[in-house]
Amino acid sequence: MKLLILYFSSTGITKKIAKVIGDAFTKTGCQVTMSDITSFADRQRIFDLKPYHAVVFGTPINSWRAPRAVREWIRTLNGQGKKCSTFFTYGGFAVHPTHYSTKQLLENQNFIVVSSSEFLGFHTFNLGGWKAMEGRPDESDFKVATEYAQITYKRFIGEDNTILAKTNYTEEQLDSMESSGFNMLTQLPTRGGESCGMCLVCEESCPSGAMNAESGEVDREKCIACLDCVANCPENVLKIDYISNSWSFRAEMEKITGESMKGQKNKIYL
Template sequence: MISLKENTKNLSILIAFFSATGNTKKISNVIQKKLHDSNILVTMLDITSYASRKEEILLNQYDAVVFGFPIYSMRAPRVCREWLETLDGKGMKCSVFFTYGGFGKDPAHYFIKKLLEKQNFKLVSTAEFLGAHTFNRSGWKAVIDRPNQSDFEVAQDYVMKTVRRFLGDDLNELGEFEKPMYDVSQFDQAEKYRFSLITKLPTKDSKNCSMCGLCEKLCPVNAMNMQKGIADNRCIACFRCIVNCPDGILHTNDLSDSWDKKLKMHKMTKEEVDNLKSKIYL
């Protein structure tokens, strides 16, 4: 019997990911290592920066692609969805994994499948991985220590099951996801929910700024102004500027008061959120 490693000898896979706070990148790195150990050629493409999403991608160089996105307001971020709409899969097999902070993840799989099919990709699998919530930076306490080793082990299993589908060894097809009860326009409105909580966009709260310019350089949507020390209304609340500020002086308003309200809204305890498991969908 030919081993999986022998089958994958000349397989080339692109991993394209968006990672503002590092969760999606951590999972991408685990997937990259597992693919590399399986004798697969891997190319990493970080599309978090504004400039990277403007570069042309020659998909015909690859046999398949793995997309990695966080979940913002129950879907892949709008900037990621808009980027996907510039691609033509031409029948290429692909997979998608999401990272999320414990809430509102289910519609994401349904919507990404519809979008990728529209762009002529063949989606063979999806997965979801727990990752510390973005708003933990402003007072929440959702899955603080994730992703962890248990999530990484699921990621390793996910990528090898996905490779079998890329190769055609697994002839099963990805099933349909349950259609959400709300329409797209209602989910568009839900995206604004982030800003019902964030009343203060990322702002410099001290004059002790080294003026390194990272906040402006790294902003995925060119919303941060280094000189003014504040983001404008293009901000998507990804907190990349806050996470990467070497001086630690960028902040939003304190969201601590909304944490208990969030738990009550989802009828969950903190322990239940922290004990959620990463999942694979095949």
């Protein structure tokens, strides 16, 4: 079976899980092609799905959904009735609408979704002082990622599709959640006037075309607050403000403590 694994990963967490999933599918005998769809340019490539029997999509959870840049890109695809599966990484907070809303998007593009899964990963906002899921993913997460690939392979060659719990949230409610997530960063990534070697990595790797390397500033309208530029700057000159206050606020709002976070588990949805 020829399998295409498409993954979006701003700070490298989803990429780690994608690698494990890719290796596990290879062990089942699949011929696996891995493709990074993180940067704006990556997603402008034309993906010919014809040679593939099935597709796997992997993204982080951003404010209860797949990142906006990915959702917009999915709307341009033609699934040709192919089977697919989704996996997500997240920082230990809420996930619920993500699986269902991404399934809906993919079905609208003529894909058949056979399974989904979620894995714990270092929260992106830890780069600004949060303390969620540090050290994840680890071996325990990789083990479940391997199981997910083995089970999904059986789904790809079998008849069953996934049934996911519906969400009652409207797209408008989720959009407003997303905006508050973006606004959590009161100061978007900036060099704050510091000079840099102009390697252009920040601009080239930006998923939403928001970063201007020359000025070192981002366009607030386009930015999805994914911190790809901060995580990938080789000179470490891009900074965000210290947002640890919003960590306590968010933890209180979602009634999350250090202990309850430790109880969070990876999940496979069939």
